[in-house]
Amino acid sequence: MAYSTKTDAKWQKKWEETGLYRFDPKRTDKKLYCLEMFSYPSGANLHVGHWYNYGLTDSWARLKRMQGWNVFHPQGFDAFGLPAENYAIKTGIHPKDSTYKNIETMEEQLKKMGATFDWDYEVITCDPEYYKWTQWIFLKLYEHGLAYRKKAPVNWCPSCKTVLANEQVVDGACERCKNDVTKKDLTQWFYKITDYAQELLDCLPKLDWPEKTKKIQQNWIGRSEGAELVFEGADGSFSFKVFTTRADTLYGVTYVVLAPENELVDRITTSECKAAVEQYRETTKKQTEIERLSTAREKTGVFTGAYAVNPANGEKVPVWVADYVLAGYGTGCVMAVPAHDERDYEFATKYKLPIKRVIKGEEGVDDTLPFVDDGILTESCEFSGIGSAEARRNIVLKLEKQGKGELKVNYRLRDWLVSRQRYWGAPIPVIHCEECGAVPVPEKDLPVELPYNVEFTPDGESPLAKCEEYINAPCPKCGRPAKRDPDTLDTFVCSSWYFLRYPDNRNAEKAFDTEWIDKMLPVDKYVGGAEHAAMHLLYARFFTKALRDMGYLHFDEPFLSLVHQGTILGPDGNRMSKSRGNTISPDEYISENGSDVFRMYLAFGFAYTDGGPWSDDGIKAISRFVGRIERLVEKATALNAAQGAGVNGSAEKELNHVRNVAIKGVTEDAERFQFNTSIARLMELVNALYKYESGSQMNNALFIDTINDLLKLLAPFAPHLSEELWEQMRGSYSIFDQQWPKWDEKALVLDETEIVIQLNGKIKDKIMVPSGLDKAQTEEAVMKDPKVTGLLEGYTVVKVVAVPGRLVNIVVRQ
């Protein structure tokens, strides 16, 4: 019977019945935690991306298993989120109902993939048993000062009366009603990830992660060294700090700028300027972040009427408000040095503010303004004549003595806003009491369960706020009537610790057992999309470090080794999308060819981390390859296995050579997620077996033995097929309990090696020499070869470069 979905079903059943992939909790010494980023349970079937991520990582896990590792390979669902809630608003189907239904479908599909997932350890983030502990972590963070409340602007659609996610704002307008979106300040919960900014940066070099991902995180954290300087109001009624990396340009400050959102603006704006400033602030609110931060746009701003004093020289400079200054970065105030900053230069030119040079270029350097490089100070009192680098330090040190400045490291990273004005998420376990303020829900009362009966229609309030039986609760401290926090947690919170829950998913007493997860973690291999390079991966690292500092675990990093799969594009080379009509549905291909053919095509047709365009022709090639293997097994099972032994003649040696090259190649390539070349080595082995089989004499034992190795090497990539053929070869169940083949170094070396002969770097000929010659021997063998002496006639040899086993380059002169 040829391989088909029937084969898939047969073995999936047997694997399940025998519990083949069950993790053995007793063998933690050889544990290997292999994890793919879990998925959102959408209503649709598994798409090619799921297969590419899960199918091939599963192949890697199978390889590791056969190498003797006790692989922990769990799976679960990131089940809270916006799509289910939007779906509910549209159709009236409750998010809980649709989500659990989708999970059921998806589980079924994932099982059909034939992966080694151990479903006993499944985690679903919208289960109260899970989010109970998401809430518990919130309480712990709060207890340790890592969760706090502050005001922050949200996108607000005045017409829908609802808060919008960035992706729901299209060109400054509400996605649904097309009205202008503005900003609204709400008091919201934050996690203090900035406390860990430095450590998150410091630990990056040690991680076995793609360099570009580390770079993204490094940029996201954005450490910059500079200084905080104090500017006082000219009338002495106020003061504020600015952050600058260019303290050396302090004497060139001709104005200062506050972010429009800065609270100081209200206090300092003079009555004559009030109207203009207010109007400017309103316009700013309507800008989307993209518009506001666009470089193409002309800079705008207004004068507040107030003046501040330059702490270095006592000069009076005007205070402006402009939206090119961001409230969330640094102090939200900037000292403007138009002569030495492009943005300030542009702004000053437009509003006719003075421009004062305080830095000269070194000898011969073009220092036309704006001159933003380091140079020599000028017009800067006692600092004139010294270099920028030195001045940056000295100027701050001088101000420090007067209490007007200090050296300071600033990070671009902002605290993580976790409040969402949504229903379908983990409720924030806090009760707001008029007397006692924000009171955390006591641990014993967790989980704060999400009520089922709520009104989703957006009307300006969090859906939970309108649910009377939910929102009203007695204050845990004083017992008086109070109200629950109406918001839910960002779904990134749920996914920031699921890998900690997997190994201990049934624990009803704790989020996880410390001793146990210290054994099970860190995750040894984490595989998922590059789009999570900044946020998810940073948040998960932060959670790990925070929980470590609270003593709940004792490792520093959650994911030791990380791989990003590439993207499979449509056949036209574009990103797959319904609107383009270029989507590929795995289901049709699988029912026609079987899941292993589909998986192997994904393995063979692409460089794993690059991805690329889909091709139907590629899948046919794999189908053919499977047929070739089946016919080999058919031949082998008809043979008398007792005939023949060892590796003797040259044909046998050649087959054995290819076999060992394949073992080495597959072992090393699959290890580093280079599945395409792994399959190529298997194809070579199959070709060699055909060639051997067509020869005049056959050593049955060698042939059969080689086929057995072939099947083992194939097993990770085509698990059902290999298990089936292994059974036909009368191997004992299961092939996945067999030992991974080891290669024989001796068999990798042929008797003779081909050496390339180059003359002045150009290839002229090739000769065979005995293998294993060293440099001098290679040179000798080549130089006395008649072919070479012939080549050299009429030339003078200048130099000979010999590379053993590869080539000899002879440098000659006429």
Add this chain to the structure above:
RNA sequence: GCGGAUGUGGCGGAAUUGGCAGACGCGCUGGAUUUAGGUUCCAGUGGGCGACCGUGCAGGUUCAAGUCCUGUCAUCCGCACCA
């Protein structure tokens, strides 16, 4: 605008520390099997008649460059004035 990545036959893609460019496969060509088509099996296949030329383009380093250096172009992806 800034940052990152990529660029190799007709196509997908291979090439340890710089050491035979194009592994493996698709496609194509030819042959065998077959009544025929398909399937299967075998062989050939970067370009050029050739000396030679070929890894986006132009330089450079080296006995030797797809690989290292400088510049440049194109495509894709992130981030958005970071003071």
